[in-house]
């Protein structure tokens with residue numbers, strides 16, 4: 001498998017900037033169109049204002065088989081609101097109207113992307129920088145990686161606690177954008193984060209590659225973010241933010257709460 | 272008879288899948304990274320056990336003495352006479368211990384779990400037959416067992432729910448999505464990703480990520496191996512048509528596989544036509560689906576223009592699934608098998624016929640295969656033979672049927 005050249009877009013620029021300042025990346029996840037269509041774009045802006053460096057936007061899917069209860073419910077709400085992948089792209093276009101620098105990565109399941117003709121070009125044109133496919137392990141990923149790479153988008157690879165050393169070595173050879181280390185065996189939003197194990201695994205992974213590695217799953221506040229970020233280039237926070245939005249009555253309240261949650265975690269990371 | 276357990280038939284021209292689990296463009300392994308290690312280990316263990324004399328002996332003994340194999344091949348004389356065409360032979364999988372073909376697979380997989388030293392098994396179930404078959408082998412081997420079942424199916428298959436509980440299994444109702452089989456499978460995947468170290472996931476059909484479609488097929492192939500030998504012995508020739516219902520497709524793959532190299536034998540799968548394929552309210556992805564990815568494999572799938580998996584409908588819980596095993600998609604595309612559909616009403620009519628004319632109570636799933644026979648046997652001449660996989664018995668469906676008849680038991 002030939003190595004894919006790193007794309008010199010917003011993702012690379014943001015991690016380079018963070019490295020220069022000795023800072024860690026705050027990566028946030030929310031589901032597009034949840035809990036209402038008009039929540040998403042204001043939420044993206046307020047996450048950035050609160051200190052998020054990279055935005056992950058979940059593509060709503062009928063069968064989110066790796067998600068815990070919070071994000072499952074978010075998917076169901078978003079679909080009930082009539083969300084489609086085309087509408088997710090529209091939201092990115094709207095976001096880009098006033099933000100041209102913060103990288104946006106879509107996250108979801110392969111069937112959504114397969115169903116859209118010419119997905120890569122359309123996503124690129126909308127202002128998407130990368131894609132995380134939950135159910136696309138290394139051995140199945142080559143085709144999509146090349147399609148994305150051709151338009152200058154990154155396919156972000158995942159590494160799990162169960163990924164054996166030789167397999168991790170193989171995965172990093174094609175890594176682009178950043179690597180996503182799944183901190184625990186479980187679904188999104190599980191509680192069982194073990195910082196020692198993450199630290200041990202991260203110190204091995206960091207010997208393999210210069211590609212930035214962000215840790216996700218089980219990070220929900222400033223404290224857990226700070227603990228994990230000591231061993232990583234960044235952290236991903238998802239279920240906690242999704243839950244916060246679900247509990248907000250309108251887009252303004254949600255945006256305010258996300259702003260302070262992001263600022264709080266940012267503070268923990270910069271600590 | 273029933274000698275070869277895990278081998279395909281003698282002429283090895285059909286050799287699927289590839290090492291990475293592909294049947295043509297179908298199959299593969301589309302799962303979260305966390306699970307790839309467990310799938311690799313399972314594939315490696317299976318590759319070793321497949322030809323291991325000890326493993327084969329253990330499996331064989333359980334199939335003979337615990338399950339009661341070989342199951343009979345039975346000429347349905349009165350049904351044949353009333354249809355007035357081809358002779359109808361039933362492969363009596365309803366006579367397996369626990370009442371369906373599913374147990375051949377669960378025994379095989381539970382023995383693999385034991386070899387892996389995993390003390391716990393989980394399963395998804397629709398009709399409850401696979402759940403019962405899993406609970407049964409878990410009790411027999413002393414394994415902890417959790418079964419995920421859509422809430423809707425928990426109601427329509429309440430007898431099987433209670434059977435599972437009697438055998439010590441924990442039945443977990445699934446309330447997400449459409450509350451049926453596909454959602455039970457999502458939930459089982461979530462459990463597995465969380466407990467992958469000590470848990471083996473016994474998938475109940477020829478779907479899921481590689482190596483499941485292959486290993487479930489191989490364990491189910493005992494059905495076709497026996498039936499092929501029985502046809503030659505009792506009838507003196509191979510059948511003209513082999514027919515089976517298709518949910519995920521395990522009973523169909525089990526009976527088809529040993530006949531794939533017999534080019535003169537037609538293979539017919541029958542999907543759930545629900546209210547009719549043209550109504551959209553059905554579970555017939557091979558008749559009315561497009562290629563997609565769900566539950567770890569690429570196959571025909573009922574999904575909409577946005578890639579969302581659609582809700583399905585069938586009177587039979589075991590066929591109420593939007594996907595289908597990848598090998599069936601392959602057999603369809605290469606033209607080796609054809610796939611028809613039977614509606615709820617057609618299946619019900621065939622269900623009643625078999626009860627009245629043969630004294631056999633078939634499962635509603637199985638009744639879809641019988642509906643094809645009712646329609647097509649009369650069009651064939653009397654010297655032709657049809658081999659039907661009578662995949663399971665219908666005791667579990669009594670309440671559903673009574674309900675359709677407007678009777679409260």
Ligand SMILES: Cc1ncc(COP(=O)(O)O)c(C=O)c1O
Nearest residue numbers: 400476518519520521522589663
């Ligand atoms: C008796 C019977 N036949 C058929 C099926 C459908 O499954 P498959 O297509 O995997 O054989 C089931 C599933 O529950 C069943 O119980």
